Amino acid sequence: xxxxxxxxxxxxxxxxxxxxxxxxxxxxxxxxxxxxxxxxxxxxxxxxxxxxxxxxxxxxxxxxxxxxxxxxxxxxxxxxxxxxxxxxxxxxxxxxxxxxxxxxxxxxxxxxxxxxxxxxxxxxxxxxxxxxxxxxxxxxxxxxxxxxxxxxxxxxxxxxxxxxxxxxxxxxxxxxxxxxxxxxxxxxxx
Amino acid sequence: xxxxxxxxxxxxxxxxxxxxxxxxxxxxxxxxxxxxxxxxxxxxxxxxxxxxxxxxxxxxxxxxxxxxxxxxxxxxxxxxxxxxxxxxxxxxxxxxxxxxxxxxxxxxxxxxxxxxxxxxxxxxxxxxxxxxxxxxxxxxxxxxxxxxxxxxxxxx
Numbered sequence: 303x304x305x306x307x308x309x310x311x312x313x314x315x316x317x318x319x320x321x322x323x324x325x326x327x328x329x330x331x332x333x334x335x336x337x338x339x340x341x342x343x344x345x346x347x348x349x350x351x352x353x354x355x356x357x358x359x360x361x362x363x364x365x366x367x368x369x370x371x372x373x374x375x376x377x378x379x380x381x382x383x384x385x386x387x388x389x390x391x392x393x394x395x396x397x398x399x400x401x402x403x404x405x406x407x408x409x410x411x412x413x414x415x416x417x418x419x420x421x422x423x424x425x426x427x428x429x430x431x432x433x434x435x436x437x438x439x440x441x442x443x444x445x446x447x448x449x450x451x452x453x454x455x456x457x458x459x460x461x462x463x464x465x466x467x468x469x470x471x472x473x474x475x476x477x478x479x480x481x482x483x484x485x486x487x488x489x490x491x492x
Numbered sequence: 493x494x495x496x497x498x499x500x501x502x503x504x505x506x507x508x509x510x511x512x513x514x515x516x517x518x519x520x521x522x523x524x525x526x527x528x529x530x531x532x533x534x535x536x537x538x539x540x541x542x543x544x545x546x547x548x549x550x551x552x553x554x555x556x557x558x559x560x561x562x563x564x565x566x567x568x569x570x571x572x573x574x575x576x577x578x579x580x581x582x583x584x585x586x587x588x589x590x591x592x593x594x595x596x597x598x599x600x601x602x603x604x605x606x607x608x609x610x611x612x613x614x615x616x617x618x619x620x621x622x623x624x625x626x627x628x629x630x631x632x633x634x635x636x637x638x639x640x641x642x643x644x645x646x647x648x
Contacts, residue, residue, distance in 0.1 A: 325557075328556075328557070329553055329557070332549060332552070332553045332556060333549065333550075333553070336549030336552065336553065337543035337544065337546050337549060338543045340543070340546045340549060340552070341540070341541050341542060341543040341545070341546050344541050344546065345540045345541055354552060357549070357552055358552065358555055358556055358559065361556045362556060362559055428539060428540050428541050429538075429539035429540070431539060432539060432540075443531075443536055443540075444540050446533070446536070447533050447536035447537045447539070447540055448537060448540050448542060448543070450533075463509075465509055465510055465512075465513035466509050466513075468513050468516055468517070469509050469512045469513055469516065472512070472516050472520065472530070475530040475531045475536065476529060476530055476531075478531040478535075478536065478539070479529060479530050479531040479535075482531065482535065
């Protein structure tokens with residue numbers, strides 16, 4: 303996989319430590335891959351709260367199923383596959399309850415007010431242009447731009463063929479370029 | 493430039509992923525003019541939150557640690573619960589099956605009885621006893637009706 307945050311030796315050591323049940327290795331894994339997991343989830347979902355839920359679900363799943371991990375594959379790809387699937391679950395859940403949420407919004411007395419960012423100061427959020435892409439396209443573009451992933455890496459994460467990943471990435475790049483150009487045109491006309 | 497137009501038209505016209513992949517690999521990935529119509533890696537990178545921007549994940553580790561500690565017990569609990577669920581489910585199924593069998597049996601019996609209770613073409617009363625003594629019987633049939641009324645009165 304493209305840019306490596308950690309060498310494969312570190313990766314193997316962390317995974318081996320976790321398999322032995324060493325709590326220190328679990329923490330090491332979260333510290334090593336936590337930022338990556340949170341960033342990808344944030345880029346796919348577009349909000350911090352859901353991204354943090356996905357972050358937790360991902361690592362819990364990783365710790366539970368680490369025995370099933372194939373050391374022949376890249377750990378980072380396996381991890382990102384879980385992040386993508388958990389993010390899709392959140393999106394599906396949100397879609398299912400969107401009708402309810404719309405009703406709740408019209409009844410402000412029932413819904414608690416949004417507490418806002420937890421840590422003070424604005425949270426970094428992905429660009430609003432990304433909302434025009436499907437979750438699959440967002441993930442493909444994010445992995446390509448942020449992580450330097452190839453179509454093959456992306457296909458492993460998305461669980462599709464390399465050609466599908468290539469087409470998805472191409473469509474995402476073209477859509478975003480069109481939106482950026484349109485936005486630039488609007489700004490110039492103002 | 494002409495080939496670019498043809499390739500882009502073909503890309504838009506044929507929605508087959510395999511065909512589009514061929515177009516990407518043979519032309520769109522290599523052609524500078526076509527690449528200019530796509531967002532570059534640098535442009536795309538600026539749209540996303542980078543791992544270094546998300547802040548410390550130490551606080552989230554504590555939550556995971558707590559949850560992981562709790563959830564290590566969960567599989568055993570879930571297995572035990574699973575067995576109980578199976579036992580309760582099987583018992584419920586047997587009860588419902590028995591109740592269903594009993595009810596269907598009743599319906600079937602009712603159906604047979606209903607068959608016997610069809611209007612009779614002919615009936616006969618051979619003997620009427622009221623208060624332990626033979627009764628005086630009167631038979632009426634209202635004019636223009638199939639109804640027959642049998643009146644039995646105690647003999648004085």
